[in-house]
Amino acid sequence: MATRRDLDGPGRADESPAQIVQLNALVVMQIIKQCEELRSLGEHAEGYLCGLLEAERLEITYAYPSLRGETTDQEADDYSDEMNRRLRQQGIDNMVVGWYKSAVFGSFLNREVFEAQYAYQSAVEESVVLIYDPVRTSQGLLTLKAYRLGPEIMNIVKKDGLEFSMESVRQAKINVETLFQEIPIRIKNSHFVNAMLSELEVIAPSPNKRPFLDLSTSNILEKNVGLLLEGVDHLLSENAKLTNHQKRIQRLQSDRIRIVQRKNAQRQAKGEPLLTEDEINQMFPRPFPDSPRADIVLTAAQVSQYCDKIGQFSAQSLSKMQMAEALQGKLKDSSAAFVSAIHKEVQPNQ
């Protein structure tokens, strides 16, 4: 599992409580199992993570799925309480330190996740969300990532609620990068498990036929670009809304200036003092609330996420292609190979 970000990357805040997430193999297996079960039904898996905090490390040792279907909050709470009780009885870590969710192509940056994660993080500061991508995993790349809301965004939401305004976004200098922080993951097996794996290796050696040269570009790219389009569409509509908003504000502003000027002129004629700033503000209470920014920020983050994915994916595909070609030795000139690689990539049928 490749984690792209260094431990001391720019997105990291120093005061962040946990620098690393350590997963038990069991947890990974549990998540994958539930996902595979649900995937055949076309549903996404969701569930709770249990574990404990240790210094700079968040250890996750157990996962169990949440209730499926329509449930009330009360039911969900009852369910998790019950689970926790039972886990405690069995001597398993029962502190909920986060949740997991399966999502394809990294399309998880939405309001729902944002709100849920906020709830978790405000309960337990260290909580993370594990995002599992079953599609990528089935292609041979285990894609499991841990995210957490950045401290700035937590502050804003604490202060302004979930519909935080543009002003606060600007003040807190939140951008796409700092909305969700990714936390490196380490999967650690107990010695017993390692021993078992070794033994399995001996008993049933895996057929060493990994389709590592499989490109399967078109589907994924297509899907990704499609999602990207959606995101951009959303941004566009938000943009239009903002433009309208801006226009209204401008109109009001000019009205306001005009009225103030008129009143001032009247006052001057009567010999009274001009309007003070306070009086003016009293006269014109702020007419429009700033449009909520949460959605825009989330969409922007999501779009950037997609872009990353596409970039990552294309880079991988390209390198695979180059590798294959180099191996075949047909094209000596690497630049020619590159060109043809691009050419091939866009025509996957051939």
Added chain:
Amino acid sequence: MSRFFAGKDSDTETESEVSDEEHVQPVAKSKAYQGDFSDDDEETKRVVRTAKDKRFEEIRNVIKNVKNSKKIKDVGKVLEEFDQLTRAFAKSQKVIEKEGVPVFYVRTLVDLEDFVNQSWAEKATLSKLNIKALGSLRSKFRKYVKDFEGQMASFRLNPVASEEENVQGEEEEEEDEDETTDEEGGMTTAKKAKGAKAKKGSDEMDEDEDEDMDWDTDSETSETDSEDEERYKNDPAARFLKRPGDEEKQREKEKQKKKTVGNRPGHMRQRRAEVDEEGWTTMTDKPKLFSKDAEINHGVVLKKLGEIMSQRGKKSTDRQEQIELIEELRVVARRAGLGEAIELKLMLSLISSIFDYNPNMATNMKAEVWRRLLETMGQLVKFLNEHSHMEVLENIADDEENVSDPTLPYRVHGLPLALIERMDDEFTRILQNTDAHSPDYVENLKNEAKVVAIIEGMQAYMEGKKANSEDMCRIYERRIAHIYYKIDYKFMEGSKKGTAAQAVAGSSVEVLERLCAYIYNQDMTDRTRLRAILMRVYHAALHDQWYEARDLMLMSKAQDNISHADPPTQVLYNRAMVQLGISAFRAGNINEAHNALMDIQSSGRPKELLAQGLLPVRQHERSPEQEKIEKRRQMPFHMHINLDVLECVYLVSAMFIEVPYLAAHENEQRRRIISKYFYHSMKQSERHALSGPPETLPEYVIAASKAMKTGDWKRCKDLILSDKLNKRVWNFFYEADKIRSMLAARLQQCSLRCFMFSNSAFYDAISVKTLSQMFDLTKEEILSVMGKMIVTEDLAASVDEPSQTVIMHRTEPSRVQQLALQLSDKLSLFVETNEKLLDMKTPNNQRAKTWTDRRQHQGGQGQGHGQAAYQERQHGADRQHHTYQDRGHNNYQPRQHNNYNDRQYNHYNDLSAY
């Protein structure tokens, strides 16, 4: 004056008045015989008078009313009438410029002023309403009177001197002849009125006026009394007979007249005297027009005519009777050999009477009357042509006419052109009001030959007379209007066989060309010229001279300002446009045809736009008056353009353009809609789960379009050239078979294109031979179509000459690429809106710089793609803009260069035209 002597007790006041007047009197009337009938002054329509007389009389009438109201102290009424008076005065501004402000007007103003002042002084006695009116009258009056201060002051100073040149005398004179014995009553009322009034200064004159007025009304009543008699044929004479007793009076009058004559220019005097003399002799001789021994001469006839004409427009007049009378008079005059001028004059009067026969504008003449009108008109025109030395002009005043003196050129007042125009309009109305599918319509239509002959006769006459260009344009326009919508088959045959020049000779095209050329050169009103151009365009389009028609349309710049034209011209424009489109279609210029017809057809109400019928009224959309007007505007049925043809031609043109485009851009998200009407019909039929066999015309075309889209040209052809369409559309074309074969060839080619668009993806290569079998085209044709598609980059392929195959190059974008393209579109849009947003937030000057900087920067950094895409998009937008404009102006804009630009862009449009 005389009437005072005739029947009045010697009231001293009046006496003095009379003596006053008598030496004030020297002004006489400007007209010889009019005075005899001036008793019914109010009959404004009666006799044609000079503008001056007419206007002044109008003013005088109002003045009378003012005086009446003044007398009864109805200030409200006075106010109302004062308004009327000023209005009448403003109306006659032209005359007044020439003549100066008439004294009687000034006098009225002075009187009014007095009245206002006086009333103001005794305001207390007035009623509330009157006080209110008085206030506004006073202020209005003061404002108005400022312009006349000088004249009024001089009038006040010397009322009598001002009276010297007075026209009032006329009035006086007019009246006195018609006085009957029942004057007394009038007098007494007048006196009563006098007693009621207390005024100073110019009161006397004023009073006198009042009296006049009273008598006037009196004589009016007497006149109506005697009307019955008049109808029984012994009218004027009888009336004259009644009063030979007043010899004295007449003599006096004559004296006065002679006095008057002294003031006149020389030649006028002569004639006047003569007429007068005769007039009076006949009177004393007591001739009866219809008695056997009557001496018939000009004066009598004219008088008689005047009598008859004076009945015009009155309710009680029997119009049929009038016609008969004039006819009779004509016979009498002819028998007496009174000369041509009288004959002509009678003819003109007769025609006017016939027109009068039907007072209702909306309905047409009865057949019988119409026949008579045509006959008389024919005679008139023939007569005019035979006697072209006579002057028949509109601006000859009645007193300048010469009908009796053969030594001088005859001059007759009359406007034959106007009569002809009226007849033509009447003809149209008759056709409008006839059921188009009844035999009556054909019967009526048969008269067109006569109408045209009359118009032609008039034209010949006017050409001979060298009438002024304005009138010539008018008659030419009428003539053209009767020609332009008819096909000259001789021309068509001729142009098929020989050269164009040969064909033109002697055809209607030539006639039209000549008449139009005159109008282009001479017409001063743009309207006539525009109409001439449009009719010529129509005619040329009808005769398959498409290029000429198009060029003419372009040169006329009609489409720029047609929206300002009057509705009939707009209708004509629409007609010309439609005909142009159909002509383009026949000439095989599908694209042009489509553009020309689009505006009319896609509006969904071609019927209304071509004035070929009213749409059913939706509620409150049209008032009855409006409907009447619109009904009057309708084209007669024989001039209609076949709407089925229009619709079908439009749809087929749209099919040729739109279907290949649809096939080419099947799976594009945003596509341009070329013809909305067609597109929607197509979509609608696609929505049906089950489509039955086509029934209506559009259904046929849509079904054919569907077949074409799949490349099934046989079915397409079967549908387009089916019996039904043949019967309803194609058979109406001249040389329908030619059109049909043209259509068939085009259908094949178009189907081939559609086939290639939608199916080329499934082939690696396809042999020309196969294609030629599939589409029943020769190899050369196949290759030419392929070649065009390859050149315009509609088809990514190449032709392999030796093996005679078309080899496809697969370049159609994959799904990802399509998505990527869309994405780039979206992104550039996004960037744009973002910039706009930023523009709003930041003050004006800074951001422009920073953003251009940034964009350049981006370009430099090798993100050229985004930029290129952006530009591309802009370009696309431009292109759309162009075509949009194009369509708005029907592609007949005179901006040729622009059209060429567009042509490059819209190759798919053009291709279909090849």
